[in-house]
Amino acid sequence: xxxxxxxxxxxxxxxxxxxxxxxxGTGAWQEGLDGLIHAITRPExxxxxxxxxxxxxxxxMLNTIFGVMLAMYLVRGTWMGSRLKQFLNSIxxxxxxxxxxxxxxxxxxxxxxxxxIGAFFESIGFKIVYAFxxxxxxxxxxxxxxxxxxxxxVLQEVGTQQEEAASTLGAYGWxxxxxxxxxLIRFGVIYxxxxxIARSLGEFGAVLVVSGNVMNKTQxxxxxxxxxxxxxxxxxxxxxxxxxxxxxVLLLLFMEWAKRRRGVH
Amino acid sequence: MNGILRHKGWxxxxxxxxxxxxIVLIALPIIGVYTKSFxxxxxxxxxxxxxxxxxxxxxxxxxxxxIATAINIxxxxxxxxxxxxxxxxxxTFLNSLxxxxxxxxxxxxGLMILLLLGPNSWVGNLAAQLGLQIVFxxxxxxxxxxxxxxxxxxxxxxxxxxxxxxxxxxxxxxxxASKFHVFRRVILPSILPGVLSGxxxxxxxxxxxxxxxxxxxxxxxxxxxxxxxxxxxxxESDNPQGAAAVSILLLSLSFLILWLVNxxxxxRHAK
Numbered sequence: 189x190x191x192x193x194x195x196x197x198x199x200x201x202x203x204x205x206x207x208x209x210x211x212x213g214t215g216a217w218q219e220g221l222d223g224l225i226h227a228i229t230r231p232e233x234x235x236x237x238x239x240x241x242x243x244x245x246x247x248x249m250l251n252t253i254f255g256v257m258l259a260m261y262l263v264r265g266t267w268m269g270s271r272l273k274q275f276l277n278s279i280x281x282x283x284x285x286x287x288x289x290x291x292x293x294x295x296x297x298x299x300x301x302x303x304x305i306g307a308f309f310e311s312i313g314f315k316i317v318y319a320f321x322x323x324x325x326x327x328x329x330x331x332x333x334x335x336x337x338x339x340x341x342v343l344q345e346v347g348t349q350q351e352e353a354a355s356t357l358g359a360y361g362w363x364x365x366x367x368x369x370x371x372l373i374r375f376g377v378i379y380x381x382x383x384x385i386a387r388s389l390g391e392f393g394a395v396l397v398v399s400g401n402v403m404n405k406t407q408x409x410x411x412x413x414x415x416x417x418x419x420x421x422x423x424x425x426x427x428x429x430x431x432x433x434x435x436x437v438l439l440l441l442f443m444e445w446a447k448r449r450r451g452v453h
Numbered sequence: 454m455n456g457i458l459r460h461k462g463w464x465x466x467x468x469x470x471x472x473x474x475x476i477v478l479i480a481l482p483i484i485g486v487y488t489k490s491f492x493x494x495x496x497x498x499x500x501x502x503x504x505x506x507x508x509x510x511x512x513x514x515x516x517x518x519x520i521a522t523a524i525n526i527x528x529x530x531x532x533x534x535x536x537x538x539x540x541x542x543x544x545t546f547l548n549s550l551x552x553x554x555x556x557x558x559x560x561x562x563g564l565m566i567l568l569l570l571g572p573n574s575w576v577g578n579l580a581a582q583l584g585l586q587i588v589f590x591x592x593x594x595x596x597x598x599x600x601x602x603x604x605x606x607x608x609x610x611x612x613x614x615x616x617x618x619x620x621x622x623x624x625x626x627x628x629x630a631s632k633f634h635v636f637r638r639v640i641l642p643s644i645l646p647g648v649l650s651g652x653x654x655x656x657x658x659x660x661x662x663x664x665x666x667x668x669x670x671x672x673x674x675x676x677x678x679x680x681x682x683x684x685x686x687x688x689e690s691d692n693p694q695g696a697a698a699v700s701i702l703l704l705s706l707s708f709l710i711l712w713l714v715n716x717x718x719x720x721r722h723a724k
Contacts, residue, residue, distance in 0.1 A: 208565035285707035287661030294482030390558025393663035436556040
């Protein structure tokens, strides 16, 4: 029984995860190294990868700052009633339940060129939908719960005793945060950052709807993969997909490393 | 610096900014979709939803998500069990690999399935000779959904298996219970909340999945067009009201599931 189960487990992993991952690696080499280099260094691929990189950087920064703060307020904030806290706590997860396409649609519906808000911003020369800000917004929406959900349990676990001790000893709010709270929640934040990077790197549905997927303008790496496949340009799609896959695997490895380090400490 | 930061206005400002960000980013868009779908009145909403293609896409999504979830419950429970209970070569490696579908962009996942099972691949050719059609048909959609939701059930069961008191099992064995009996009567009841909440998360993710599916489904209206791809099509053809109408059906369903998951977890903590 034991042997059969282990063998079955290996089978599932190999068929569902390892072979496909391997296939991406070999698929990109189909036309040799030149083909791969060409696929990645096409102007549209370079632009798409840069676009993705920018989105990842901006989204990760914003999501980290606001996520950590919101988590602190939701766990520690005494200024809002417990009812309100419960309600806010329950809507944090909403983006998980929303299909990315719908997430994108929401932003188009509220900020699109035909709406009042969108028209206003457009008139002052600030394009949101079908431009970079909209894509950042869509990705922020999708990644929102990741940081909050990683940091909240850590904050709950560590309690307030050490912070109170620091305050009693005369440390001000900011000092307490950097010297006491931050070291305690550090790993939670790191996990949150890794998850946010992975998700914003791979976000597809929401960005596709919001960006309009204009080549060399609002195209990200994932939407370029999609377009290449639609154009039956599978080798090029593989090249870009390989770059994305390598990043994801690296993130996964980093996550494992961080987990192990946390276990040691 | 500290003097400035201690000022009351700062903390008030921080709070308002964070709350505003939260409301504007999360609550406002969701309200926007609900209002948009009724923006042209009830009859327009009813028309959009009762469009046969819309209906078919929603039913197809539900059916395939259910199949994918059932598959995930089976293999997920098995894998969680094997990874937690048995020591074998490569266990830690497999355990880290579980999260791969979360880390990998879904479009890349779809592309991998397309490459493996597509018309020019080895498996695709074999299946074609046997008269089976995988890619651009329902099986490919189910495979994509299973791939994307793979970690949910496993990650929901693992902590429960770790918590499980071994002495209960041993007592059952001592009392002469068979292996199957112990699994059904002792282990299953304690991991069931995990199986349920993992399955519901997987189901709601499968309902919402777009990236992996759009590449492998072929998206033939009425046949392999799932709801999220239908919504995307409506947006592309400049019919935001119709897109919003189908969206709120899916959304309401997902919210219900999310609420159920929370409820199950709350009940567990209450015990």
